[in-house]
Amino acid sequence: MRFDAPVLLYGAGREAASTRAFLKATQPELKVFVTVDSGTADIADAEQIAPAELPSAIAERRFGTIVKSPGVSLYKPVFETARNAGVAITSNLNLWGATYRHGRTVIAITGTKGKSTTATLTHLILARSGIDTGLAGNVGLAPLDIADKHAVVVFELSSYQTADMNFLPDIAALTNLYPEHVDWHGSVERYYADKLHLVDRDGSFAVALGAAARGNALVAHAVRDHRRLLRDLTPEEERAIEHAASHSRLRGAHNLDNARLAAQIALGAGATLDGILQGIAAFRPLPHRLEEHVFGTMTVVNDSISTTPEATKAALAAYPARRIALIAGGHERQQDYAELATLLAQRGVTTLATLPVTGARLAAACREVAPDIEIIEAPDLDAALTQLAQRRSRFDTIILSPGAPSYNQFKNFEERGALFVQRCKELFS
Structure with a gap:
């Protein structure tokens, strides 16, 4: 596949770097631009365009194709502007x-x-x-x-x-x-x-x-x-x-x-x-998905990749007959935590530590249906773990399965999971 006009990479993550390498190998002289909504546009041999400049760049036909990274919503208004101007929208996959x-x-x-x-x-x-x-x-x-x-x-x-x-x-x-x-x-x-x-x-x-x-x-x-x-x-x-x-x-x-x-x-x-x-x-478990560690006498489960209540339910079901401290909550996506709250006690949860923002709704739902579960509403993950370390006699397993994305407090779920494991090692070994 060859391009007759310059290409804009929207996003600068793993796929954007892959696309840039592909274009460099197949069309070394092709002009490539890059834009990002946040962070740095660290893409080699690509000229940066600020997001605010995109409408004028589209009107001037400075590029003929936009290669969109997955994390950039297909429904951003700028893409409709581009399509109306005859600019193609594609992806690394396509x-x-x-x-x-x-x-x-x-x-x-x-x-x-x-x-x-x-x-x-x-x-x-x-x-x-x-x-x-x-x-x-x-x-x-x-x-x-x-x-x-x-x-x-x-x-x-x-x-x-x-x-x-x-x-x-x-x-x-x-x-x-x-x-x-x-x-x-x-x-x-x-x-x-x-x-x-x-x-x-x-x-x-x-x-x-x-x-x-x-x-x-x-x-x-x-x-x-x-x-x-x-x-x-x-x-x-x-x-x-x-x-x-x-x-x-x-x-x-x-x-x-x-x-x-x-x-x-x-x-x-x-x-x-x-x-x-x-x-x-x-098969070996993928990082941050039911990733199990033992520190001292405590089983520690890093399920940071969990971004839905359904994933949290599955994590709890994977550890029957345990006394569990669950850490849950994160970025708001209007998900329903009512059913999850009803399952906590029967899945062995004795202590629930919640994180902003969705944790507040889970804590409220839990108080309604499971009053015997101790609830810690913590401002962040480190505070949650510090408070759990003071209550370690209440549980033998700690599961981080947030049931929500991490973006409000972390760069990504990997960063969240890595901090969880490191702090557990320090607190429970």
């Missing part, structure tokens, strides 16, 4: 599709939660089955970095990426569907539509659905033709997967569902049962 899609098998996996684990398992299973496979998207490499290196590519995709994905996969998979990312999409309805865009299209691709997606009416409508669905696992396969998962590092019923879905996807792409069992055995 550039991969235009350049490398032909001749490869593409597996695209999305869902509100579980997509990273499912994609990682699918990749492991295919590799252990002797199939040349790469992993890209939110885990693994940026799409353009994986290029044409593998015959099969597994993409783990967020709703930010599925919203404007313009090529078809060979297998599309959806783990589940819950409200999320309303600030990016503008509404829950648009989030659902953008997430389901992966499957809600014409084409002869196959579809695999996780256990929580199968009973969803919106998902069923998006699938359109249920002859698209991959075959169910056989009883023999189900038993073998359950046995393998019980002896692996996959924790909780939700991860067994992820293993079943990954196996179904991989079988659809030519995997073997032996490859499935080896892939499950080889």
Whole structure:
């Protein structure tokens, strides 16, 4: 794919750096601009344009294409201005599709939660089955970095990426569907539509659905033709997967569902049962997702990647028969914490430490339905842990599973998780 006019990179993260490297390799003389809404635009060989200057730059046709990073909302008014002026909007993923899609098998996996684990398992299973496979998207490499290196590519995709994905996969998979990312999409309805865009299209691709997606009416409508669905696992396969998962590092019923879905996807792409069992055995938890540590006598679980109440429910269910201190709360996205509050006591939570902003709503809901749970409303994570250290006799397990993004207090969930583990090590070792 070649560009006849300069290109603007909107965003300066991992995908923007990948796109810049691709453009440098394919069109060394191409003029490239970069803009960011916040932070630094640290992209080599790119001229910076301030966001306030974009309308005039579009009117002057200083660039012909905008390559948007996933974190930048597709619904920013500037993109409508660009389209009206004839400026194309694309992405690292779509550039991969235009350049490398032909001749490869593409597996695209999305869902509100579980997509990273499912994609990682699918990749492991295919590799252990002797199939040349790469992993890209939110885990693994940026799409353009994986290029044409593998015959099969597994993409783990967020709703930010599925919203404007313009090529078809060979297998599309959806783990589940819950409200999320309303600030990016503008509404829950648009989030659902953008997430389901992966499957809600014409084409002869196959579809695999996780256990929580199968009973969803919106998902069923998006699938359109249920002859698209991959075959169910056989009883023999189900038993073998359950046995393998019980002896692996996959924790909780939700991860067994992820293993079943990954196996179904991989079988659809030519995997073997032996490859499935080896892939499950080889799985290692992703950083910040049920990442378990033991400091002194305290089990510490870093689930900082949890950004939805559903993810927090799954984290608690993965630790039955424990006395739990839960740390939850973060950036506001209008999510409903009422059901989570009703589950805390039965999941073994003795102490709840809440963080701004959403923690206030969870604390209020918990007081209503579980008055025996001690509640600490802390201003930040460090204060929450300091207060928990003074109450350590009340619990044997501390779980950071915020059920909300981190942006109001941290740069990202990785920073939040790293601080949590470091402070727990200092306080409980």
